[in-house]
Amino acid sequence: MRNVLAIAKVVLLEMYRRKEFYVLFILTIVICLIMGSINIFNDNQIIRYLKDLCLLLIWVSSLIIAITMTARQIPAEREQRTLLPLLAKPLSRNQLIFGKFLGCWIVCGLALICFYAFFGALAASREHQWPLLHYLQAAFLHWMVLGVVVAMSLLGSLVFAAPSSNSTIIFAICAAIMCVGRYLDQIAAPMHEPARSIVYFIYYAIPHLEIPFGMRNLIVHDWPIIGWNFVFLDALYLLAYLVFFLIAAGLIFRRRAIN
């Protein structure tokens, strides 16, 4: 575990000293503040649209951070040749993969704390309420989704040659799952074989990231919080995918020649 934490610490330092997160965070703040300062048609419910758009921006920004940061981890180590002195130490390849994953996941968690704290402050300034439990549930499941995305990007970085192609593919997959993932069974039902079986297979095989994505509605519409047992069940479901992607990455990386 010591080696894993050492690798994760370097990932944290890298993100702390690079500018991507700050740029995205400031951009999100500026867009949200501009939107928050206008009131179209004097609509009393305008705060709902504002909250919806802010949360959507937070989801997009967090996905960009998670995917771009993770996709370049292993390729950058190969390109700069830092992988060689690193693996020449008593460090296994699985420890390297897990360390990179942990570092990226922690960075995503810290980014989410900043994003949700800002969102909470902005929403509280208009609504004069602070539904902490809603934020906690939404942020926790959001972080679990980012864990799956980070693991998927790490696996992609071992399969695809360039970080840019990996980032684009993973982002497209995530967007597709969040937009149409829940409707795949309805799309499959009227289809003929074998297309029907294929679409059903995809429906049951993909990680359904749209469930935590839908948690936005609890905050936007001030709905009551959902049961914690459901939250932990969904977290377990996402954890299973996260572990699957990490094991696959470990198996691919284990026998890969490094030179």
Next chain:
Amino acid sequence: MSVILKTDKLRVEYRSRELGQAVKVALNGLDLEVSTGEVFGFLGPNGAGKTTTINCLLGFVQPTSGAASLFGIDVRQPIARQRIGYLPEMTYYYKFLTGEELLRFYASIFALTGAEADKRIDQTLKLVELDAARKRLIKTYSKGMQQRVGLAQALINNPDLLILDEPTSGLDPLGRMKVRDIIQRLKNEGKTVFFSSHELGEVETVCDRVAIIAEGSLKAAGRVQEIMRGHPTLEKAFLNIIGYQADKN
């Protein structure tokens, strides 16, 4: 003197991904032995298999057949790398870290923490003459300084065996001299150094024994004086052993 680095009929084949391409044999039954306290020069023309041999010794490449061991432990076990230091050729270390942070990171992988890590970091930075630049980001280092911080990371665990892949490649004469001095000091401390190089002059100066490989096969191995017998310089001996004849070219 005990053998601490050994390869036994090491063979590495690379299969091309393109259809119809033949299998390339990078190493063909290589037998090597390096004993404690030796400075061992590993020579060969470009593409001879020097880096592939080092990659096998460090577990980066799986041999097609044969075996390799460090301190009697199969190189596939991470623990075989506990007592070694390795300096790869042309590495660009994490530019967002300072020299000291880089060494602390590598020290933590060897379970060196606290006062023990501080002591080793101080010693290695002084040895490679980077003490004054320890708080500077690596991206501000010159090429020679980057090579020396690389040497410092290879020495952070006070290794018994140091593997250097073309340590003076691309350095100016002053940088080469500094690296050569460090190897000489390690030799005086009784460390084992295994290094590949094209600088035959420095090999002649610092090495006890050398091995020459060409096209993946061992052509000669022995003490420097034995290899040079009948030749005025190591360079002449090297060219003769690899079968290069000036009048043919």
